[in-house]
Amino acid sequence: MFIPLSSELLSSTLAIDSSLPAESATALPAAVTSSFAAGDTMNPTSIPTTTPINSIRALARAAPTSTLSAGSIAGIALGGILFLALTITLSIFFYRHLRHRAQLNAERLRIQKEQAARQAAIDEQIRREKMREEVFKNAKIIEADARERALDRKWERLRAEGERKKREAAAAAAAAQQQQQVEKPVQALPKVEMRERTEREVYRPAPVSAANPLSHNHGGNAARA
Numbered sequence: 001m002f003i004p005l006s007s008e009l010l011s012s013t014l015a016i017d018s019s020l021p022a023e024s025a026t027a028l029p030a031a032v033t034s035s036f037a038a039g040d041t042m043n044p045t046s047i048p049t050t051t052p053i054n055s056i057r058a059l060a061r062a063a064p065t066s067t068l069s070a071g072s073i074a075g076i077a078l079g080g081i082l083f084l085a086l087t088i089t090l091s092i093f094f095y096r097h098l099r100h101r102a103q104l105n106a107e108r109l110r111i112q113k114e115q116a117a118r119q120a121a122i123d124e125q126i127r128r129e130k131m132r133e134e135v136f137k138n139a140k141i142i143e144a145d146a147r148e149r150a151l152d153r154k155w156e157r158l159r160a161e162g163e164r165k166k167r168e169a170a171a172a173a174a175a176a177q178q179q180q181q182v183e184k185p186v187q188a189l190p191k192v193e194m195r196e197r198t199e200r201e202v203y204r205p206a207p208v209s210a211a212n213p214l215s216h217n218h219g220g221n222a223a224r225a
Contacts (some may be wrong), residue, residue, distance in 0.1 A: 068076075
């Protein structure tokens with residue numbers, strides 16, 4: 001509930017308040033509050049019934065602006081400087097951390113690329129070595145096959161040459177034998193008879209003589225002589 005006050009009543013109230021001691025300046029007496037019930041339409045200013053005298057004094061004159069002490073200002077400035085320094089330090093630390101992490105990632109990526117390139121070079125070298133071995137093996141196989149074929153052809157040629165020489169020798173022997181049979185067909189029988197007669201004359205037993213009883217041939221030979 002708000003009670004309207006007039007300027008005279010307000011000035012008298014302020015005078016009473018200034019004359020009252022500090023202990024009794026906390027609230028209005030009951031007579032004063034009851035006299036406000038009639039109301040005063042000359043001044044529309046109104047305050048609550050339970051408002052203390054200090055609030056009425058604040059409404060009467062403007063309260064002076066509160067000023068900060070030098071220690072408070074220095075503390076606030078120091079706190080701001082410390083906060084700013086902490087923010088800058090954390091920013092620098094975070095920036096260095098991000099930069100170091102980026103460098104580590106770049107170094108790791110470079111190492112991975114180098115390892116991949118080195119592994120690719122090793123794989124390429126192994127592939128070339130295998131290809132060279134395959135080519136060399138195929139060349140050796142081809143060379144061995146060609147050498148074997150050359151030996152087969154050589155042995156076939158030698159075998160054919162031997163067979164031809166055998167046939168020629170057999171043909172020559174057959175021709176010579178046939179030629180001998182054609183040239184001397186009649187001389188075979190007299191040779192046989194002459195040989196038999198010579199054998200009979202040579203190996204015919206002779207009588208045993210008194211001088212040489214073991215001799216079977218001396219007497220005959222002497223008789224023939």
